[in-house]
Amino acid sequence: xxxxxxxxxxxxxxxxxxxxxxxxxxxxxxxxxxxxxxxxxxxxxxxxxxxxxxxxxxxxxxxxxxxxxxxxxxxxxxxxxxxxxxxxxxxxxxxxxxxxxxxxxxxxxxxxxxxxxxxxxxxxxxxxxxxxxxxxxxxxxxxxxxxxxxxxxxxxxxxxxxxxxxxxxxxx
Amino acid sequence: xxxxxxxxxxxxxxxxxxxxxxxxxxxxxxxxxxxxxxxxxxxxxxxxxxxxxxxxxxxxxxxxxxxxxxxxxxxxxxxxxxxxxxxxxxxxxxxxxxxxxxxxxxxxxxxxxxxxxxxxxxxxxxxxxxxxxxxxxxxxxxxxxxxxxxxxxxxxxxxxxxxxxxxxxxxxxxxxxxxxxxxxxxxxxxxxxxxxxxxxxxxxxxxxxxxxxxxxxxxxxxxxxxxxxx
Numbered sequence: 001x002x003x004x005x006x007x008x009x010x011x012x013x014x015x016x017x018x019x020x021x022x023x024x025x026x027x028x029x030x031x032x033x034x035x036x037x038x039x040x041x042x043x044x045x046x047x048x049x050x051x052x053x054x055x056x057x058x059x060x061x062x063x064x065x066x067x068x069x070x071x072x073x074x075x076x077x078x079x080x081x082x083x084x085x086x087x088x089x090x091x092x093x094x095x096x097x098x099x100x101x102x103x104x105x106x107x108x109x110x111x112x113x114x115x116x117x118x119x120x121x122x123x124x125x126x127x128x129x130x131x132x133x134x135x136x137x138x139x140x141x142x143x144x145x146x147x148x149x150x151x152x153x154x155x156x157x158x159x160x161x162x163x164x165x166x167x168x169x170x171x172x
Numbered sequence: 173x174x175x176x177x178x179x180x181x182x183x184x185x186x187x188x189x190x191x192x193x194x195x196x197x198x199x200x201x202x203x204x205x206x207x208x209x210x211x212x213x214x215x216x217x218x219x220x221x222x223x224x225x226x227x228x229x230x231x232x233x234x235x236x237x238x239x240x241x242x243x244x245x246x247x248x249x250x251x252x253x254x255x256x257x258x259x260x261x262x263x264x265x266x267x268x269x270x271x272x273x274x275x276x277x278x279x280x281x282x283x284x285x286x287x288x289x290x291x292x293x294x295x296x297x298x299x300x301x302x303x304x305x306x307x308x309x310x311x312x313x314x315x316x317x318x319x320x321x322x323x324x325x326x327x328x329x330x331x332x333x334x335x336x337x338x339x340x341x342x343x344x345x346x347x348x349x350x351x352x353x354x355x356x357x358x359x360x361x362x363x364x365x366x367x368x369x370x371x372x373x374x375x376x377x378x379x380x381x382x383x384x385x386x387x388x389x390x391x392x393x394x395x396x397x398x399x400x401x402x
Contacts, residue, residue, distance in 0.1 A: 040254040
């Protein structure tokens with residue numbers, strides 16, 4: 001629709017826009033909470049995760065000379081804004097999942113970003129015991145465990161050579 | 173800036189933001205279109221912002237923030253989605269919601285580009301304005317004209333008013349402010365713009381004296397830039 005990907009064909013629809021695709025899948029598979037208030041919390045927590053992910057994305061395509069400064073900025077936000085926010089949520093209710101005491105999409109989104117944080121710098125997670133526990137717990141869920149194994153459709157970190165090739169083709 | 177949430181207790185949402193459009197304006201529009209009265213607490217100094225942060229009311233130390241139904245919500249989309257669901261402006265099922273979300277996200281992408289024009293440094297502004305005009309003309313307006321053409325209905329989704337018609341109207345007014353000739357090749361969008369503008373709640377919001385915010389004042393932006401360091 002907007003000459004961009006991601007695009008997903010699902011249930012007869014041709015959907016673009018990450019959030020619309022995620023929202024549809026979460027609703028269909030019952031991972032979007034039980035009512036509007038739970039959905040509001042899920043959306044709020046999800047949006048924070050997206051903001052952080054957006055910050056981490058440019059790190060890979062950033063020219064090497066700017067990378068140091070950007071990495072420092074991202075690490076600062078991770079350490080002082082985002083991880084504390086989610087640790088605080090878990091601490092506030094003491095439950096195993098972020099919202100509604102059951103698995104929802106935001107637990108999955110959080111696990112994913114925690115793995116990226118770990119890839120960036122494994123010491124960043126150290127001060128956050130509840131996040132570490134959630135990371136282990138969600139990683140152990142059967143479907144997730146399977147996805148974490150080699151041979152799944154999970155994609156590896158992008159490497160510098162791929163970026164250079166993409167840069168030439170797609171002109172960025 | 174007053175601390176009390178009497179308004180919130182009375183059932184009215186309370187909006188926390190600068191006295192400016194920014195990222196709160198789409199929320200004001202949606203509440204207004206739904207006929208919901210709301211209060212606003214304006215951030216005027218860095219101290220106002222620091223207090224909100226220190227009191228732990230901003231999950232990510234950012235605004236917009238809205239107190240509604242006992243919740244302290246941040247993140248524009250979380251707030252919009254909640255309001256739309258509560259006031260029945262989010263379609264009738266998951267598939268309609270998917271279309272609404274897809275169309276909304278395109279509008280938010282273009283709005284973000286326009287916001288970047290406003291907050292960008294003066295020397296970058298020309299180039300950013302050109303980019304916005306190009307995307308408006310070649311990517312976004314054609315996409316929405318095509319949707320309206322495909323079903324010939326009065327609203328974007330489900331043949332009735334939903335949040336995305338309101339988001340689109342707001343965007344079209346900004347496009348017009350930027351360059352009124354941009355809308356000329358899109359008759360269905362122009363018709364939708366007139367139609368949605370005539371809905372009673374929307375018409376009222378478009379009148380002077382409503383809580384709708386005016387176009388940004390570049391002098392005020394520069395002052396805010398110094399004070400809030402962006």
